[in-house]
Amino acid sequence: MKRSGFYLSFVAEDFLSRTAALKVGQCAAQLIRPGDISLVVADTISRLKILSLVTICRRNSFVSATMASKASLRPIVISGPSGTGKSTLLKRLFAEYPDSFGFSVSHTTRKPRPGEEDGVAYHFVDRPTFEKLIQEKAFLENAEFSGNYYGTSIKAVEDVGTHGKTCILDIDMQGVISVKKTALNARFLFLAPPSLEILRTRLEGRGTESPESVKKRMDQAEKEMAFAETGAHDKIIVNDDLENAYNDLISFVFEEK
Numbered sequence: 001m002k003r004s005g006f007y008l009s010f011v012a013e014d015f016l017s018r019t020a021a022l023k024v025g026q027c028a029a030q031l032i033r034p035g036d037i038s039l040v041v042a043d044t045i046s047r048l049k050i051l052s053l054v055t056i057c058r059r060n061s062f063v064s065a066t067m068a069s070k071a072s073l074r075p076i077v078i079s080g081p082s083g084t085g086k087s088t089l090l091k092r093l094f095a096e097y098p099d100s101f102g103f104s105v106s107h108t109t110r111k112p113r114p115g116e117e118d119g120v121a122y123h124f125v126d127r128p129t130f131e132k133l134i135q136e137k138a139f140l141e142n143a144e145f146s147g148n149y150y151g152t153s154i155k156a157v158e159d160v161g162t163h164g165k166t167c168i169l170d171i172d173m174q175g176v177i178s179v180k181k182t183a184l185n186a187r188f189l190f191l192a193p194p195s196l197e198i199l200r201t202r203l204e205g206r207g208t209e210s211p212e213s214v215k216k217r218m219d220q221a222e223k224e225m226a227f228a229e230t231g232a233h234d235k236i237i238v239n240d241d242l243e244n245a246y247n248d249l250i251s252f253v254f255e256e257k
């Protein structure tokens with residue numbers, strides 16, 4: 001097989017893994033005994049088969065698969081209405097692949113709390129520094145809350161890639177427009193709710209929003225949905241069944257263009 005820098009290591013958990021592997025093609029790892037670890041090197045065509053294998057295996061709990069190196073370090077922008085499930089899916093992705101993905105470190109003018117390390121929790125800067133960065137157009141997005149500035153800088157996104165991880169940005173429509181104007185060469189994923197009624201149910205069910213806040217988010221959701229219809233994203237995933245949405249997310253984040 002051609003070595004194109006795509007590696008997967010599989011840890012077999014039961015004997016059925018091998019059967020699953022053979023079902024999707026000869027490129028798959030030979031998983032014979034529980035606990036076996038097999039490294040797969042695949043070309044582009046095989047990769048698609050391996051991704052199918054990961055999906056099949058995940059659905060059947062046959063193996064745990066670890067992406068040992070990323071298919072792409074291009075940042076991934078995930079957007080979608082508030083309450084559509086972005087945090088839910090990303091939390092699972094980060095828990096499962098802690099070495100493959102990272103969030104960028106934001107800038108803030110608020111003071112560090114005890115235990116917060118500069119450059120880890122935030123880049124802590126003073127107001128003049130932050131305002132200078134705004135003028136230099138260093139931020140993808142920035143806002144002021146309770147008298148403090150917060151912002152995501154382009155460099156902070158690039159830094160995640162420098163450390164060998166794919167940066168995931170969870171941002172709104174304005175952020176998407178902003179990222180598109182940079183040289184970040186990001187990939188764009190839109191997470192859609194099955195319907196606006198279901199979105200409202202999820203927002204209310206989360207128990208974090210006042211009725212006014214739900215209304216505000218629902219109004220914004222309509223704008224986000226209309227924006228997605230303009231074709232601004234590389235992929236739209238409808239978060240109906242959580243398991244299916246997660247599998248679609250996995251396929252997207254490990255897919256190489």
Ligand SMILES: Nc1ncnc2c1ncn2[C@@H]1O[C@H](COP(=O)(O)OP(=O)(O)OP(=O)(O)O)[C@@H](O)[C@H]1O
Nearest residue numbers: 081082083084085086087088202206239240241242
């Ligand atoms: N597929 C799903 N089916 C049912 N409930 C879901 C599904 N996905 C997420 N939820 C629930 O919907 C609620 C909103 O999800 P979540 O907080 O992840 O949304 P979000 O897009 O990150 O919102 P925000 O942008 O406001 O942070 C949560 O209570 C979550 O448990």
